[in-house]
Amino acid sequence: MKVLNQQFQIKYHYPVHFTTSLFDPANRALAHFLMEVDTRPEQHLLVVADTGLWHAQPALEDTLINYFHALLPHYRLYFVQIPAGEEAKNNPIYLEEILRSIDRHGLDRHSLVIGIGGGAVLDLAGYAAAIAHRGIRHIRIPTTVLSQNDSGVGVKNGINFLGKKNFLGTFAPPLAVFNDISLLHTLSDRHWCSGIAEAIKVALIKDADFFHWLETHAEVLLNRDTSAMEQLIYRCAALHLAHIASGDPFESGSSRPLDFGHWSAHKLEQMTDFSLTHGEAVAIGMAIDVLYSGKAGWLDEDSVHRILRLLEKLQFSLYHPLLEEETLLEGLREFREHLGGELTIMLLRAIGTGDNTHTMDHHLIQQCIADLRETSDLHI
Amino acid sequence: MKVLNQQFQIKYHYPVHFTTSLFDPANRALAHFLMEVDTRPEQHLLVVADTGLWHAQPALEDTLINYFHALLPHYRLYFVQIPAGEEAKNNPIYLEEILRSIDRHGLDRHSLVIGIGGGAVLDLAGYAAAIAHRGIRHIRIPTTVLSQNDSGVGVKNGINFLGKKNFLGTFAPPLAVFNDISLLHTLSDRHWCSGIAEAIKVALIKDADFFHWLETHAEVLLNRDTSAMEQLIYRCAALHLAHIASGDPFESGSSRPLDFGHWSAHKLEQMTDFSLTHGEAVAIGMAIDVLYSGKAGWLDEDSVHRILRLLEKLQFSLYHPLLEEETLLEGLREFREHLGGELTIMLLRAIGTGDNTHTMDHHLIQQCIADLRETSDLHI
Numbered sequence: 001m002k003v004l005n006q007q008f009q010i011k012y013h014y015p016v017h018f019t020t021s022l023f024d025p026a027n028r029a030l031a032h033f034l035m036e037v038d039t040r041p042e043q044h045l046l047v048v049a050d051t052g053l054w055h056a057q058p059a060l061e062d063t064l065i066n067y068f069h070a071l072l073p074h075y076r077l078y079f080v081q082i083p084a085g086e087e088a089k090n091n092p093i094y095l096e097e098i099l100r101s102i103d104r105h106g107l108d109r110h111s112l113v114i115g116i117g118g119g120a121v122l123d124l125a126g127y128a129a130a131i132a133h134r135g136i137r138h139i140r141i142p143t144t145v146l147s148q149n150d151s152g153v154g155v156k157n158g159i160n161f162l163g164k165k166n167f168l169g170t171f172a173p174p175l176a177v178f179n180d181i182s183l184l185h186t187l188s189d190r191h192w193c194s195g196i197a198e199a200i201k202v203a204l205i206k207d208a209d210f211f212h213w214l215e216t217h218a219e220v221l222l223n224r225d226t227s228a229m230e231q232l233i234y235r236c237a238a239l240h241l242a243h244i245a246s247g248d249p250f251e252s253g254s255s256r257p258l259d260f261g262h263w264s265a266h267k268l269e270q271m272t273d274f275s276l277t278h279g280e281a282v283a284i285g286m287a288i289d290v291l292y293s294g295k296a297g298w299l300d301e302d303s304v305h306r307i308l309r310l311l312e313k314l315q316f317s318l319y320h321p322l323l324e325e326e327t328l329l330e331g332l333r334e335f336r337e338h339l340g341g342e343l344t345i346m347l348l349r350a351i352g353t354g355d356n357t358h359t360m361d362h363h364l365i366q367q368c369i370a371d372l373r374e375t376s377d378l379h380i
Numbered sequence: 381m382k383v384l385n386q387q388f389q390i391k392y393h394y395p396v397h398f399t400t401s402l403f404d405p406a407n408r409a410l411a412h413f414l415m416e417v418d419t420r421p422e423q424h425l426l427v428v429a430d431t432g433l434w435h436a437q438p439a440l441e442d443t444l445i446n447y448f449h450a451l452l453p454h455y456r457l458y459f460v461q462i463p464a465g466e467e468a469k470n471n472p473i474y475l476e477e478i479l480r481s482i483d484r485h486g487l488d489r490h491s492l493v494i495g496i497g498g499g500a501v502l503d504l505a506g507y508a509a510a511i512a513h514r515g516i517r518h519i520r521i522p523t524t525v526l527s528q529n530d531s532g533v534g535v536k537n538g539i540n541f542l543g544k545k546n547f548l549g550t551f552a553p554p555l556a557v558f559n560d561i562s563l564l565h566t567l568s569d570r571h572w573c574s575g576i577a578e579a580i581k582v583a584l585i586k587d588a589d590f591f592h593w594l595e596t597h598a599e600v601l602l603n604r605d606t607s608a609m610e611q612l613i614y615r616c617a618a619l620h621l622a623h624i625a626s627g628d629p630f631e632s633g634s635s636r637p638l639d640f641g642h643w644s645a646h647k648l649e650q651m652t653d654f655s656l657t658h659g660e661a662v663a664i665g666m667a668i669d670v671l672y673s674g675k676a677g678w679l680d681e682d683s684v685h686r687i688l689r690l691l692e693k694l695q696f697s698l699y700h701p702l703l704e705e706e707t708l709l710e711g712l713r714e715f716r717e718h719l720g721g722e723l724t725i726m727l728l729r730a731i732g733t734g735d736n737t738h739t740m741d742h743h744l745i746q747q748c749i750a751d752l753r754e755t756s757d758l759h760i
Contacts, residue, residue: 108720340488
């Protein structure tokens with residue numbers, strides 16, 4: 001018997017730009033980047049656009065077309081519109097629509113797919129780009145707080161299948177990410193706030209100073225202060241990127257440290273038919289795991305209260321009647337099943353310091369939920 | 381404006397085993413490997429089996445079950461049967477069948493999908509494994525000459541979509557490959573021979589000594605000498621692996637040196653509705669590009685004749701009436717479109733030495749086809 005050992009490594013690199021008015025011809029960030037990476041005399045670009053954003057900013061498509069016309073006239077633009085939110089990932093018709101468009105317009109691996117929208121549309125666009133021709137280059141332009149500070153800067157994509165969130169997907173780093181703060185202006189207050197949940201998450205597990213910053217800026221963030229939000233997004237994205245690069249970018253292990261509070265959040269999103277936003281569900285999920293960390297003796301009581309207070313200050317509702325259903329606990333199994341290996345849940349040792357556990361006591365979880373119900377009753 | 385530069389690298393490693401009677405409990409290769417990479421107390425394994433092989437070797441499933449029962453009793457085995465050949469990649473129902481099975485049996489990223497079969501079944505199984513849960517570990521057991529010496533040891537997977545070969549797919553290195561020579565015994569003579577085409581290809585572009593070896597062993601290979609075939613597969617696989625590791629494993633450039641002779645081969649497979657095997661089409665495609673290399677003044681006439689003689693000796697038919705159709709030339713565009721960038725076709729400077737060209741003269745291609753028609757008329 002003989003054995004040949006195959007071995008190689010692949011280097012990945014992509015810039016994440018933080019800018020404003022990305023499609024103003026005075027802003028050369030996107031044009032400069034494209035001229036650097038692309039020397040084709042004619043280029044094909046498919047824009048996968050979030051209908052939510054397209055309705056909120058009706059001039060955007062023309063602004064974009066004018067930008068390319070002025071600075072990159074050799075680009076041929078095509079558009080596909082995809083409904084905002086989980087519908088984009090639930091209905092396979094949208095994946096097919098993007099793939100057919102890629103085929104119809106003759107896009108190849110060196111062409112470009114640009115996703116512009118919230119996390120769900122970007123997840124879908126990234127997935128379509130990743131599997132067509134074994135990977136077309138794609139650029140992400142996230143247009144929600146949540147996607148600018150979290151999912152949009154990462155390396156994952158995916159769609160739902162057989163009723164399971166992200167059952168299909170790949171790891172496929174983008175060619176670049178452009179975070180444009182001006183695209184957030186038309187977000188509803190609900191989505192503006194709920195995206196902050198992921199910033200709290202990353203602060204809790206990685207960066208006590210950032211948590212303190214969030215406490216002191218909660219008020220101005222609520223009042224939609226652009227400069228505070230810019231700082232929040234930059235800092236949260238930086239922590240997210242550093243984590244990916246330093247750890248296990250394509251998640252070959254069993255640990256999901258960036259998914260603090262997510263085992264119940266994912267399940268709750270499903271159970272509520274996605275009537276909760278991802279951020280709202282994560283806020284509840286974090287509240288459960290923060291209380292659990294306290295009851296397990298990992299986290300001091302004062303920290304528990306500080307965290308819950310910040311979540312409430314940002315107007316997150318920390319209870320939902322469906323938390324009482326047994327089904328919620330299936331979230332633990334599904335969370336494990338997605339990565340495989342041993343169940344690995346991150347809890348908190350302190351604000352800014354996460355640590356893994358491999359078992360969760362169902363009785364203790366129920367006590368945490370009872371606490372949340374009682375506190376919510378007080379508020380009514 | 382600020383920019384964060386994300387950067388990381390991913391290391392890939394997988395062994396390619398060359399063995400015989402893989403599922404004989406006396407052969408510990410597979411069991412040892414699995415015990416090394418997997419320490420779970422209970423493991424789930426989905427076998428994606430090629431019906432062609434399953435019919436030809438009816439005892440195989442029991443042999444496999446007995447092997448695991450004897451050596452890895454903590455493995456739970458599940459089976460999905462997929463029709464052999466291009467049908468596996470053409471009909472989306474088979475992809476869905478594998479994905480549903482992965483879901484039903486609760487496979488996670490650390491579970492295993494083993495594909496056993498010819499190249500098409502392995503391409504499908506690898507694709508399903510790559511997109512489910514963003515990548516379940518998969519092992520390939522190729523069971524044709526073609527897949528053992530070529531596609532099965534590589535990093536690609538894929539299925540056909542919108543009538544285009546491999547329109548959907550990813551680059552996803554396997555966890556391991558096991559080449560079992562005993563699985564080839566039930567191959568038809570046609571498939572036994574046609575797989576040799578890829579060995580000739582890699583010899584032509586990389587290794588003149590190997591080409592000479594093929595010339596001297598053509599007779600015994602035709603007579604199904606196992607030891608000669610073992611040597612051929614090992615050498616061809618080794619060249620293939622070395623090429624992948626040294627070059628551009630995930631094909632971010634425009635060059636496709638391992639696809640010598642393939643621009644017309646892919647098109648011809650499509651045009652004949654896959655009534656030609658891949659190897660048969662590649663033999664014709666190489667004949668065209670060898671003649672072209674000669675007519676373009678790159679390759680001396682003696683070498684052209686030696687190559688055509690070897691192909692004929694191995695009973696490849698080097699002409700097909702559909703070569704005369706204009707459609708064939710669309711193969712050039714589709715070949716370019718798949719990778720993107722500039723058209724890049726490998727031709728020969730000498731036996732063992734390939735070189736790229738970026739234009740193909742249609743008139744010269746037609747002359748090559750006319751030559752093949754005339755030679756084939758002589759044989760009738």
